[in-house]
């Protein structure tokens with residue numbers, strides 16, 4: 001290189017544009033049109049006249065991105081400059097829903113974009129419909145993560161959401177002959193305009209191998225000698241706050257084969273093996289496990305968990321913290337929130353980083369680690385508590401297993417000091433379980449390591465303290481707390497229900513979107529006939545809108561005058577979709593047996609939305625039964641169209657946004673003590689559906705808030721469930737005692753919904769009559785009585801609408817903004833940065 005020629009790295013920008021901060025395009029229709037056409041021409045490489053809808057959608061998404069970009073870059077720079085505490089939300093799932101509308105709303109661009117596209121001859125609704133939602137989650141847990149990061153951005157809390165960019169998200173559900181068929185969700189097929197890959201910020205993540213000790217200046221240390229690596233490449237998504245100019249980051253990791261890994265095999269001359277190895281590495285982020293609550297202990301799943309957590313911790317330590325940061329101060333800069341046990345392997349990983357890589361003493365590292373994690377438990381079902389076999393964990397992560405053993409040794413010593421040598425207690429509390437196989441109990445590891453442990457509704461947190469984690473709660477009562485879940489009012493009211501939003505804004509002003517308690521102001525209008533009329537008109541319009549959506553996708557409709565009764569949630573025995581079906585079958589039987597004159601029947605449309613885990617046979621039988629009952633009931637002329645069963649396939653966030661605003665009745669009928677919280681219940685109440693529900697999860701709090709007059713309570717309480725279980729649950733007793741129940745069961749068993757074939761639903765009926773851990777038959781009578789109260793209440797439309805208004809008015813507590821405030825006060829102690 002000739003002398004005096006500066007190298008590239010010495011070049012300093014001198015052009016004025018290069019010195020100025022990034023500027024957003026002008027927030028005007030003209031500015032939007034110009035940028036949109038630029039994106040269409042230069043990014044999509046097409047002219048407006050030759051572009052198709054997908055080009056236009058991608059250009060539109062790119063334009064919205066451009067508007068948010070300046071703020072995003074600014075907030076990222078600020079995050080590394082400032083020493084404020086960051087919430088790192090670690091979640092294996094984010095069920096985001098569509099991005100376009102949400103981002104337009106957050107950036108105040110909805111009207112500008114609509115008009116700008118209209119001036120280009122494009123109807124924005126056509127482009128909206130094109131977006132495939134990233135289904136990177138199964139259900140409630142993943143949707144909760146998405147609501148939380150929305151609220152944190154809206155509250156200007158420095159946050160990074162960390163997760164996995166699955167190439168295939170939750171499967172697409174279709175029905176064939178009434179049975180579920182799963183199809184791959186190729187959500188990236190048409191491009192992914194909302195995320196930005198950053199290969200330069202990739203992390204190398206190791207697996208396998210062995211550990212060894214070595215002498216480090218007279219100190220014996222341990223290091224991990226792994227066997228293979230993958231690259232974790234971050235893809236950043238924008239998480240814009242609502243109208244506050246804040247843009248946080250959701251960083252999702254994708255697995256890519258490392259060069260080193262490739263070369264090693266390649267040099268051995270086996271090209272085919274080398275390519276296969278590449279595929280093997282990339283499998284890690286290939287597919288979301290479609291399970292709801294029964295972890296399968298599969299090796300690839302553990303690989304996924306370690307992969308994203310190790311990448312996230314390394315990313316935070318190396319890229320987010322400033323160079324030379326004093327790691328003893330880590331708890332002042334970060335809290336890693338563990339969304340269920342999926343990210344718990346992060347505990348030994350942080351210990352490994354601090355002790356093995358940074359040379360910290362064990363005790364100092366443990367003190368730091370304990371302050372940096374907090375754990376949210378999401379279940380009460382014992383089978384849902386994740387365990388990893390020691391064999392598998394030791395093979396995949398040998399150093400982590402050693403660290404877990406050492407954590408456990410110290411912990412069990414503490415237990416002995418505290419409670420004496422009670423060997424039974426030691427076994428019960430040990431992080432290592434011995435039965436039925438030697439395993440690591442991840443919930444226990446999280447509880448031991450976490451600064452706080454929270455349940456997700458009052459009842460759930462109480463049951464965690466009293467049952468699931470009772471020994472731990474006795475040891476550390478101050479560790480345990482509750483944060484009742486919430487949902488974002490931006491997506492689930494403002495966007496999903498524009499007409500109700502307009503009515504609320506006209507009545508109360510605009511502030512409710514970020515201060516949902518203001519909905520209380522609607523109480524004063526519950527008795528105002530004019531307001532009631534407008535409220536009822538909104539509900540009716542939402543039903544017609546849903547009817548159009550269903551007509552377009554399935555050719556079904558919702559008839560005027562029908563009560564819309566919805567049960568939308570994952571298919572699981574504990575949620576008891578069977579109880580709902582038994583109600584429908586019973587109502588049908590009453591008509592066709594002539595016990596109730598058809599003209600006396602309140603017209604109702606029963607709407608289900610639910611996916612079953614592909615390996616969950618009983619759940620699939622239930623899906624089949626719902627569809628089979630629907631086919632018979634909907635076609636039977638004796639019913640005169642008064643009962644109708646709809647089961648649109650592929651329930652997801654997008655479909656939820658159409659169904660929820662239209663619903664009259666929200667079915668939350670889990671066996672008491674089984675549903676941790678539920679969030680669907682909150683979304684529906686917030687949109688003016690009345691709940692029929694058990695005293696379970698957040699139903700308890702919903703009922704307390706909306707009042708008994710505006711809620712249909714039924715079924716056993718949690719202590720009653722325990723008592724019946726202890727005494728011995730005999731479903732056959734209920735069958736024999738309740739004639740309506742017997743007739744409904746007999747109708748199914750006789751083949752009335754399976755063309756006379758008695759074998760089809762035999763497993764399901766046998767389960768209900770002899771096994772059913774979730775005691776559907778025990779609550780049937782009480783459920784039917786409650787449904788009669790529903791019919792009676794609906795007959796008085798004025799009173800019903802009043803109750804619906806009061807449900808909206810009193811649901812402000814269920815905003816995820818409030819949930820975030822509770823996490824901040826009780827667990828995170830982080831503050832907003834404006």
Ligand SMILES: *Cc1c(COP(=O)(O)O)cnc(C)c1O
Nearest residue numbers: 139140569652653656678679680
């Ligand atoms: C809210 C939501 C859930 C959770 O529903 P629950 O009734 O609480 O189980 C599941 N799936 C989707 C798509 C949701 O939006």
